[in-house]
Amino acid sequence: MDTSRQQNMFRREYLGKGIATVCGLFLIVLTIAIGCFLLGKGSLTFTQFDHSITEFLFSSQWKPSDTEAGGGQVGALIFIVGSILTCALALLISVPFSLCTAIFMTKISPQLGEKIIRPAVEIFVGIPSVVYGWVGLVVLVPLIKTVFHVQHGQSVLAAAIVLAVMIYPTITSVSADAIRSVNSKYIEGAYGLGSTRWQMIYKVLLPAASTGILTAIVLGLARAFGEALAVSMVIGKMRAFPDSLLAPTNNLTSAIASDMGGAMDGGEFNAALWSMALLLFIISLVFILIIHALSGRKGAAA
Amino acid sequence: MYNDSVLGVAAAEASMPIRSNLSFTCNHVNLYYGSFQALKDINLKIERNKITALIGPSGCGKSTFLRTLNRMNDLVPGCRVEGEIMLDGVDAYKDVDPIVLRRHVGMVFQQPNPFPKSIYDNVAYGPRLKGITKKAELDEIVETSLRQAAIWDELKDRLKKSALGLSGGQQQRLCIARALAVNPEVLLMDEATSALDPISTAHIEDLALELKKKYTVIMVTHNMQQAKRIADRTAFFYLGEMVEYGDTQQIFDNPQKERTIRYVSGNFG
Ligand SMILES: Nc1ncnc2c1ncn2[C@@H]1O[C@H](COP(=O)(O)OP(=O)(O)O)[C@@H](O)[C@H]1O
Numbered sequence: 001m002d003t004s005r006q007q008n009m010f011r012r013e014y015l016g017k018g019i020a021t022v023c024g025l026f027l028i029v030l031t032i033a034i035g036c037f038l039l040g041k042g043s044l045t046f047t048q049f050d051h052s053i054t055e056f057l058f059s060s061q062w063k064p065s066d067t068e069a070g071g072g073q074v075g076a077l078i079f080i081v082g083s084i085l086t087c088a089l090a091l092l093i094s095v096p097f098s099l100c101t102a103i104f105m106t107k108i109s110p111q112l113g114e115k116i117i118r119p120a121v122e123i124f125v126g127i128p129s130v131v132y133g134w135v136g137l138v139v140l141v142p143l144i145k146t147v148f149h150v151q152h153g154q155s156v157l158a159a160a161i162v163l164a165v166m167i168y169p170t171i172t173s174v175s176a177d178a179i180r181s182v183n184s185k186y187i188e189g190a191y192g193l194g195s196t197r198w199q200m201i202y203k204v205l206l207p208a209a210s211t212g213i214l215t216a217i218v219l220g221l222a223r224a225f226g227e228a229l230a231v232s233m234v235i236g237k238m239r240a241f242p243d244s245l246l247a248p249t250n251n252l253t254s255a256i257a258s259d260m261g262g263a264m265d266g267g268e269f270n271a272a273l274w275s276m277a278l279l280l281f282i283i284s285l286v287f288i289l290i291i292h293a294l295s296g297r298k299g300a301a302a
Numbered sequence: 303m304y305n306d307s308v309l310g311v312a313a314a315e316a317s318m319p320i321r322s323n324l325s326f327t328c329n330h331v332n333l334y335y336g337s338f339q340a341l342k343d344i345n346l347k348i349e350r351n352k353i354t355a356l357i358g359p360s361g362c363g364k365s366t367f368l369r370t371l372n373r374m375n376d377l378v379p380g381c382r383v384e385g386e387i388m389l390d391g392v393d394a395y396k397d398v399d400p401i402v403l404r405r406h407v408g409m410v411f412q413q414p415n416p417f418p419k420s421i422y423d424n425v426a427y428g429p430r431l432k433g434i435t436k437k438a439e440l441d442e443i444v445e446t447s448l449r450q451a452a453i454w455d456e457l458k459d460r461l462k463k464s465a466l467g468l469s470g471g472q473q474q475r476l477c478i479a480r481a482l483a484v485n486p487e488v489l490l491m492d493e494a495t496s497a498l499d500p501i502s503t504a505h506i507e508d509l510a511l512e513l514k515k516k517y518t519v520i521m522v523t524h525n526m527q528q529a530k531r532i533a534d535r536t537a538f539f540y541l542g543e544m545v546e547y548g549d550t551q552q553i554f555d556n557p558q559k560e561r562t563i564r565y566v567s568g569n570f571g
């Protein structure tokens with residue numbers, strides 16, 4: 001009986017290990033497959049249709065022809081600028097709020113932080129992006145229209161605010177973890193030298209948590225870059241450089257999402273959209289590499 | 303707001319007639335963590351320019367007492383202090399802001415805790431808090447403080463390097479330099495050598511003997527040999543009470559109280 005139970009244990013051990021390994025391998029294969037697929041599809045613009053990478057990245061002439069013959073123009077600069085602008089502005093809005101919340105919930109009022117803010121932040125993370133977009137469309141867009149007296153409220157600003165709200169919980173909760181994990185001996189040391197609470201926070205606590213806070217910001221940025229639905233609802237989807245933050249424009253994700261259905265398979269238009277998807281993939285890969293480099297640095301410092 | 307001279311001014315007014323040789327005077331100090339009483343009616347006068355050692359078994363309240371002297375216990379939620387603690391004739395709990403008090407009463411902790419910054423920035427941290435920003439002035443403070451901590455020669459060529467790259471003993475001396483840079487009158491050390499090797503420990507003991515010429519040193523130690531070697535006065539704590547206090551030699555060679563006799567002879571239990 002004893003031996004059969006042992007055999008059973010071993011069998012379960014191997015079974016568990018086997019399943020875990022297969023899942024892990026599958027994930028790796030899947031990631032590589034998606035990467036290769038995107039690379040294959042996305043590079044057609046440059047191989048089959050003979051456009052240069054420079055044109056794609058730095059030209060704003062976007063007239064891809066929806067045929068297999070090609071011959072159009074595939075400058076995606078407007079979309080790229082739109083993505084960068086909205087994300088940068090979203091960060092600018094979100095980071096100060098997130099850091100203040102993170103500091104408040106960890107160091108100023110931990111009880112309130114644990115009981116109310118942390119659950120609230122977790123709920124925020126779970127709200128689907130269509131809700132953010134919708135609320136943005138019916139509340140934010142009319143508000144911008146009336147406050148700034150512009151023709152359409154759909155704008156860079158609207159997109160940036162929606163994105164800022166969406167990434168706020170991510171940055172807040174990851175930075176709060178980073179602040180919480182700062183060794184209390186630094187905090188004691190700072191107080192012991194006669195720091196006020198604020199001096200302790202900005203001279204010791206935040207620098208000591210800076211790696212984790214940077215990770216939080218990159219995570220937020222990655223989420224903002226990849227977001228399509230909510231942004232496409234409020235950005236205005238106009239193919240022009242915005243002349244102000246109140247002007248509409250377009251970005252990579254919205255352009256792909258709205259045009260992919262209409263573009264003919266095998267055509268130049270389709271290939272150009274795939275190139276934009278490839279670009280997004282590469283950017284998110286870069287973000288992930290940055291996060292890894294950061295956490296490696298944190299490991300070395302501790 | 304956090305004017306550094308507040309304590310000095312008050313001290314000048316309050317203790318004008320006698321520049322006493324006392325640093326801290328504690329009268330009937332009780333301390334509670336919530337409902338738990340960690341210090342019971344402590345009465346103690348600490349002499350200026352001496353090394354005072356606090357000894358006693360673990361958990362008897364040595365650290366707690368030390369941290370009442372610079373009000374670090376204010377940071378512990380639910381902690382309450384009763385009684386009177388006077389420093390230079392100033393009531394440390396009534397007449398002075400804890401931030402200002404801590405600039406007069408420096409502290410060195412059990413685990414060396416230099417900030418993850420450069421050696422220079424660690425030492426310059428306190429002076430910068432006080433609003434000193436001129437480079438020449440900071441340079442001078444950094445050099446004198448590191449010299450006082452007997453570590454200038456070792457570190458002078460790597461001031462811009464991270465303090466975390468130093469050995470434990472060097473880190474602890476850096477922390478002492480960092481505390482001295484604020485120009486305190488009293489230096490509190492809470493088992494500052496217990497995480498160090500014997501050679502580093504000897505360095506710090508020599509340093510303490512040197513520092514008492516200018517500062518008042520109060521140290522917690524669980525190492526009775528250390529108290530014997532360097533302390534002028536020794537206080538024995540047991541279960542939150544201060545059982546006996548006197549010259550170090552008297553405490554170790556001729557203790558008066560039963561509990562002290564058992565503790566210093568090693569038959570404690
Ligand atoms: N922050 C705290 N909250 C509650 N109890 C504490 C706290 N710090 C210390 N104590 C208690 O107070 C007593 C004295 O502790 P401590 O001063 O650290 O002793 P020692 O330094 O002599 O080893 C111990 O019983 C300890 O458990």
Ligand SMILES: [Mg+2]
Binds near residue numbers: 364
């Ligand atoms: Mg202790």
